[in-house]
Amino acid sequence: MIKPPFILSIAGGGSTYTPGIVKSLMVRLEDFPLAEIRLYDIDEARQNTIAPVVEKVIRDHSQSIKFTVTSDAETAFRGAHFVFAQMRVGQYKMREQDEKIPLRHGVVGQETCGPGGLAYGLRTILPMVELIDLVERYADKSAWIVNYSNPAAIVAEGVRRLRPNARVLNICDMPVAAMRNMGAILGVDRHKLEVDYFGLNHFGWFTKVRVDGEDRLPELREHVARFGLLTEDAAQTDPQHSDPSWVKTWRNIKPIMDHFPEFLPNPYLQYYLMPNDIVAHQNADYTRANEVMDGREKKLFAAAAEYQRTGILPDAFHVGVHGAFIVDVACSLAFDLRQRHLVIVENKGAIANLPYDAMVEVPAYITSEGPEPVRMGAVPLFHQTLLMQQLASEQLLVEATIEGSYEKALQAFTLNRTVPTMQHAKAILDEMIEANRDYWPALQKAWENGKPA
Numbered sequence: 001m002i003k004p005p006f007i008l009s010i011a012g013g014g015s016t017y018t019p020g021i022v023k024s025l026m027v028r029l030e031d032f033p034l035a036e037i038r039l040y041d042i043d044e045a046r047q048n049t050i051a052p053v054v055e056k057v058i059r060d061h062s063q064s065i066k067f068t069v070t071s072d073a074e075t076a077f078r079g080a081h082f083v084f085a086q087m088r089v090g091q092y093k094m095r096e097q098d099e100k101i102p103l104r105h106g107v108v109g110q111e112t113c114g115p116g117g118l119a120y121g122l123r124t125i126l127p128m129v130e131l132i133d134l135v136e137r138y139a140d141k142s143a144w145i146v147n148y149s150n151p152a153a154i155v156a157e158g159v160r161r162l163r164p165n166a167r168v169l170n171i172c173d174m175p176v177a178a179m180r181n182m183g184a185i186l187g188v189d190r191h192k193l194e195v196d197y198f199g200l201n202h203f204g205w206f207t208k209v210r211v212d213g214e215d216r217l218p219e220l221r222e223h224v225a226r227f228g229l230l231t232e233d234a235a236q237t238d239p240q241h242s243d244p245s246w247v248k249t250w251r252n253i254k255p256i257m258d259h260f261p262e263f264l265p266n267p268y269l270q271y272y273l274m275p276n277d278i279v280a281h282q283n284a285d286y287t288r289a290n291e292v293m294d295g296r297e298k299k300l301f302a303a304a305a306e307y308q309r310t311g312i313l314p315d316a317f318h319v320g321v322h323g324a325f326i327v328d329v330a331c332s333l334a335f336d337l338r339q340r341h342l343v344i345v346e347n348k349g350a351i352a353n354l355p356y357d358a359m360v361e362v363p364a365y366i367t368s369e370g371p372e373p374v375r376m377g378a379v380p381l382f383h384q385t386l387l388m389q390q391l392a393s394e395q396l397l398v399e400a401t402i403e404g405s406y407e408k409a410l411q412a413f414t415l416n417r418t419v420p421t422m423q424h425a426k427a428i429l430d431e432m433i434e435a436n437r438d439y440w441p442a443l444q445k446a447w448e449n450g451k452p453a
């Protein structure tokens, strides 16, 4: 077993989330003792801008933790015990393309859902495998990669296919964020909630929400019917989600449960079940990517510049469930705590009527040897069918990436519920291939070979 204090490397050190995650680590040093924190990124300039902010966060809590900033993989990973991965392949400029190209065709433009998520997956699978190989080459043989890099569902499937034995645990903070909101509504801390949940990443449902053994889903159902999954004062639930687009995301759980009240849906299901409403409210010239570049990114980089000038760091980054959750998971891995968390794991019968090898999001007990999924049983035909269609879209996308197959990419886009016809799928895919010229060489070649004269 890995012994503390740990060496932790953060891949994607230039991420806007890095200061928040490091702050979450600093306030939990007793639970997760650290000898060194290393930042690793392929964009040195971006990472070097964020690094002084991160160092300030560290030094506010510890003078002994070593801090390393590098773009060299060996320096980043040699002897590392844990790697937190949070890469955005193509950065925000490609997220903007992922969101705007579909919208130009009247289709949902979103970071991880619909054609945007498929394009993001096509860019990310192989860099994720490359990262795993670098970590396995240099890090401690028992090291764990805890991965936030999106699109987590497709990344998880790609890793299952290409590196099935890798010590990688893919996680998502959306269910935890929903549990934070549930706690705020019920008046209990989110850690008091024990939930049953089934689905794929960004495509799942809560079926039980227990507090001291009592299922409180009925109470939540009544609240959602009035306010969606937010307290009446939205900002009270999560200051980071005072962004109007986020408030709308949480409020949109109401129309879904108005139609299907049995289970409480992951907010991402709105993109698949009410795409026309989503498109009607999206602006093809100014999407969530623009909001983030003008919001979270601009605020953090302005604060970094202010800190460089004055030595005073403004309050510029959010420390919420995003950071707290990955530290919870890392602690359970490090000390075999067997805590119950919602994570992305190979199904192996946890959802009885989904494929054995599907990468599903379910509760699991997190041990030092990885997650042990909790059996959720068979799911109703309605949910099973939705899940199978999404799973097939994601699995075909992974095969398209591995084989460089244009046809499988087109099938993946056509199968996605957000895409109404094969003609929409082809038009969007072809535009995305052009926009991703630097990221999809194999697919580019297949497309150019088969491109109509």
Ligand SMILES: NC(=O)c1ccc[n+]([C@@H]2O[C@H](COP(=O)([O-])OP(=O)(O)OC[C@H]3O[C@@H](n4cnc5c(N)ncnc54)[C@H](O)[C@@H]3O)[C@@H](O)[C@H]2O)c1
Binding pocket: 011, 012, 013, 014, 015, 016, 017, 018, 040, 041, 042, 043, 046, 047, 086, 087, 088, 089, 090, 091, 092, 127, 147, 148, 149, 150, 151, 152, 171, 172, 173, 174, 322
């Ligand atoms: N799983 C979840 O629930 C969840 C929650 C929040 C954010 N995320 C994901 O976390 C990631 C970071 O988000 P962000 O908004 O901070 O993005 P960001 O663009 O601010 O930072 C991402 C960093 O990754 C770097 N990067 C890109 N390719 C890389 C590679 N091959 N190797 C090393 N570094 C690389 C970029 O240079 C950049 O500095 C994204 O993938 C985002 O979708 C996931």
Ligand SMILES: O=P(O)(O)OC[C@H]1O[C@H](O[C@H]2[C@H](O)[C@@H](O)[C@@H](O)O[C@@H]2CO)[C@H](O)[C@@H](O)[C@@H]1O
Binding pocket: 111, 112, 150, 172, 173, 174, 175, 177, 238, 240, 288, 292, 320, 321, 322
């Ligand atoms: O649009 P963004 O970049 O602000 O957020 C996209 C991510 O949204 C989810 O993560 C949220 C989380 O749900 C929320 O509670 C808080 O922690 O912020 C996170 C980032 O906003 C989702 O889980 C991620 O996969 C998305 O990347």
Ligand SMILES: [Mn+2]
Binding pocket: 152, 171, 172, 173, 174, 202
């Ligand atoms: Mn997520």
